[in-house]
Amino acid sequence: MAAERPRTAPRLRRSTVMQSARVVKEKSEARRASTRASSKQSPLRKTRPRTANAVPKKTIVSIKEEVKVKSKSPNSRVEWGRINVFVRGRPLSKTELTAGAFDSLEIADKNTTFLHEFCASDDYLRMKRLKTRQYQFDHVFNMFDTQRCVYDTTTAPLVESVLNGQNASCFCYGATGTGKTHTMLGSVDDPGIMVLAFQNLFKSIEEDPDTSVTLTYVEIYNEALKDLLNPNGGDLCLRELPGKGVTMNGVKEVSASSAEEVVNLLHKGNKHRKTESTRCNRTSSRSHALLQIKVVRKDENRTLTGKLSLVDLAGSERTIANEKKSSSRSVEGANINKSLLSLSSCIRALVEGKKHIPFRNSKLTQMLKDSLGGMCQTAMIATVTPSSFSLGETANTLHWAERAKMIKLPGARTKHERIIKSHPLASAMLPSLREDKAEKENRAPVRAKKLQSLQKKHSDLTNKLSKIGNTRSSRKRLESQKQEELEKSSAKLGLAEARIGELEHEVKRLKKESEAQKSDFESQIEALRVKHEEELAVQLKEKDELIQSLLASSNKIETLHTATQCAAVCKSTANQAMTPVFKAYMDEKMRECGKENSSPITRLELPMTPRH
Ligand SMILES: Nc1ncnc2c1ncn2[C@@H]1O[C@H](COP(=O)(O)OP(=O)(O)OP(=O)(O)O)[C@@H](O)[C@H]1O
Numbered sequence: 231m232a233a234e235r236p237r238t239a240p241r242l243r244r245s246t247v248m249q250s251a252r253v254v255k256e257k258s259e260a261r262r263a264s265t266r267a268s269s270k271q272s273p274l275r276k277t278r279p280r281t282a283n284a285v286p287k288k289t290i291v292s293i294k295e296e297v298k299v300k301s302k303s304p305n306s307r308v309e310w311g312r313i314n315v316f317v318r319g320r321p322l323s324k325t326e327l328t329a330g331a332f333d334s335l336e337i338a339d340k341n342t343t344f345l346h347e348f349c350a351s352d353d354y355l356r357m358k359r360l361k362t363r364q365y366q367f368d369h370v371f372n373m374f375d376t377q378r379c380v381y382d383t384t385t386a387p388l389v390e391s392v393l394n395g396q397n398a399s400c401f402c403y404g405a406t407g408t409g410k411t412h413t414m415l416g417s418v419d420d421p422g423i424m425v426l427a428f429q430n431l432f433k434s435i436e437e438d439p440d441t442s443v444t445l446t447y448v449e450i451y452n453e454a455l456k457d458l459l460n461p462n463g464g465d466l467c468l469r470e471l472p473g474k475g476v477t478m479n480g481v482k483e484v485s486a487s488s489a490e491e492v493v494n495l496l497h498k499g500n501k502h503r504k505t506e507s508t509r510c511n512r513t514s515s516r517s518h519a520l521l522q523i524k525v526v527r528k529d530e531n532r533t534l535t536g537k538l539s540l541v542d543l544a545g546s547e548r549t550i551a552n553e554k555k556s557s558s559r560s561v562e563g564a565n566i567n568k569s570l571l572s573l574s575s576c577i578r579a580l581v582e583g584k585k586h587i588p589f590r591n592s593k594l595t596q597m598l599k600d601s602l603g604g605m606c607q608t609a610m611i612a613t614v615t616p617s618s619f620s621l622g623e624t625a626n627t628l629h630w631a632e633r634a635k636m637i638k639l640p641g642a643r644t645k646h647e648r649i650i651k652s653h654p655l656a657s658a659m660l661p662s663l664r665e666d667k668a669e670k671e672n673r674a675p676v677r678a679k680k681l682q683s684l685q686k687k688h689s690d691l692t693n694k695l696s697k698i699g700n701t702r703s704s705r706k707r708l709e710s711q712k713q714e715e716l717e718k719s720s721a722k723l724g725l726a727e728a729r730i731g732e733l734e735h736e737v738k739r740l741k742k743e744s745e746a747q748k749s750d751f752e753s754q755i756e757a758l759r760v761k762h763e764e765e766l767a768v769q770l771k772e773k774d775e776l777i778q779s780l781l782a783s784s785n786k787i788e789t790l791h792t793a794t795q796c797a798a799v800c801k802s803t804a805n806q807a808m809t810p811v812f813k814a815y816m817d818e819k820m821r822e823c824g825k826e827n828s829s830p831i832t833r834l835e836l837p838m839t840p841r842h
Pocket residue numbers: 319320321373404405406407408409410411412413508511513514515516543544545546613
């Protein structure tokens with residue numbers, strides 16, 4: 231099909247775009263000029279002070295002190311009821327600051343806020359009538375509260391309820407440029423409730439593959455319902471089905487599996503959303519946007535279906551005299567204001583407990599029917615600017631927000647109720663009983679959730695206690711075992727010490743004995759040594775004597791030998807007659823020798839035997 235298009239088409243389209251862009255530019259310039267002119271002529275501007283010094287601070291301070299005393303429950307925690315109303319004040323914008331606006335919003339505590347009136351220092355008549363209004367809400371956020379803080383307080387409990395199969399809704403209400411889209415959608419760097427809710431949701435069902443998440447994203451523009459995820463799909467129609475509530479016919483339900491996927495879808499849808507530059511906001515939403523998230527979850531044998539509706543309403547804009555507007559802008563503004571007006575009427579009717587609630591007056595109230603009048607937990611965030619120039623709008627927003635807090639459940643009258651109505655006392659008690667019942671019913675899911683979490687905590691604590699008990703008993707057992715071992719080892723130690731004492735004693739005794747023995751041995755050795763030396767001396771003496779005697783004997787033998795030789799010489803040479811004399815002489819000499827030394831000499835065999 232695309233190939234069959236004429237080649238001139240792109241040129242034509244570009245020229246058309248250029249032309250329309252030029253027209254838009256001219257229109258916006260004209261609008262800016264007219265706004266500038268009208269703001270200069272505005273009587274409001276003339277009466278407003280330009281600087282803080284122009285306002286007598288004394289007047290304001292005294293009023294603040296007077297009303298502060300009335301503050302009821304400071305810093306109380308958010309207790310969830312049927313409709314919880316929150317207020318978020320944004321910081322003063324650059325435009326407001328340069329125009330000389332004051333911060334007229336004072337947040338006294340987490341529940342209380344004051345709205346102070348200002349006037350010029352020379353406006354003496356008004357100065358006397360300056361008012362400070364006090365408002366009480368479930369929670370008031372200041373300009374420093376982060377998106378995460380706002381989400382955690384307002385929507386996180388709703389996400390939990392949706393996961394438990396309940397319906398919940400959160401919507402932002404306020405004048406244009408007060409931060410509804412900032413709170414609901416935010417930016418890429420600072421995501422708002424819609425994105426944070428998805429992140430939270432997907433984190434909660436991370437480990438639950440059976441849970442399915444589908445979403446629809448629609449806008450109500452000029453009382454026509456459009457699908458932002460299917461922009462070419464035409465207008466949608468609303469149907470009210472028994473048991474199902476208000477449904478959108480032909481809406482595209484997209485299933486999502488991750489927060490990133492949803493962010494992409496939201497950005498895609500927002501591109502088709504109607505926005506325009508207004509006096510108070512450069513990118514003002516000219517339509518109400520509704521994001522519905524359906525969560526189907528399996529819990530044991532039940533299938534739980536919960537629905538979370540997140541609504542970013544278009545901002546109401548005050549029409550300023552002499553402000554020129556294109557016819558389309560006027561229609562747009564009128565439709566926005568009409569739908570917001572019908573929202574106010576519904577809130578009023580619900581607060582007053584009227585039988586008929588005009589939900590059908592606008593598409594917006596039809597869509598919010600469940601959130602405001604059905605069995606649905608709702609958070610309403612009223613966004614306001616602290617600018618003293620927008621005092622009227624801020625007061626209006628805070629007034630309706632405070633009224634919404636008083637909404638009660640409208641109940642269809644049953645047969646029993648009709649009987650009760652006929653009894654005066656019962657009928658007198660009925661409203662308060664109904665209120666009580668409604669409150670209890672509203673709190674039931676939160677209480678059930680609390681109970682669940684308390685039961686879980688209880689079981690966790692019991693487990694922990696039993697574990698602690700187990701560890702205590704095992705520790706006791708171990709301690710007693712150790713004690714026993716210690717006692718045993720100390721007994722062993724005593725025995726060992728006694729044995730050591732005995733052994734030491736024995737060692738001492740043995741030492742003494744050995745020393746005595748040693749001294750004994752030493753004395754014996756000494757005695758032996760002395761004896762041995764004596765014996766040795768005797769032996770030496772004997773040997774010396776023997777040597778002496780031997781020497782003497784050898785001398786005698788020598789003498790005898792000499793004598794023998796002499797005798798032989800005598801015999802041979804001359805005197806044969808002398809031989810018997812000589813023999814006798816020799817014998818005598820022999821005898822003498824035998825007397826002097828008997829033993830060795832007797833053994834001696836004298837070689838000198840006479841040869842004759
Ligand atoms: N809490 C805040 N902190 C900082 N800036 C904020 C805050 N709230 C809003 N703003 C800024 O104020 C401007 C207007 O905000 P936003 O577009 O959200 O207003 P709006 O109420 O949605 O207006 P409209 O109804 O016209 O769409 C934006 O530039 C936004 O960044």
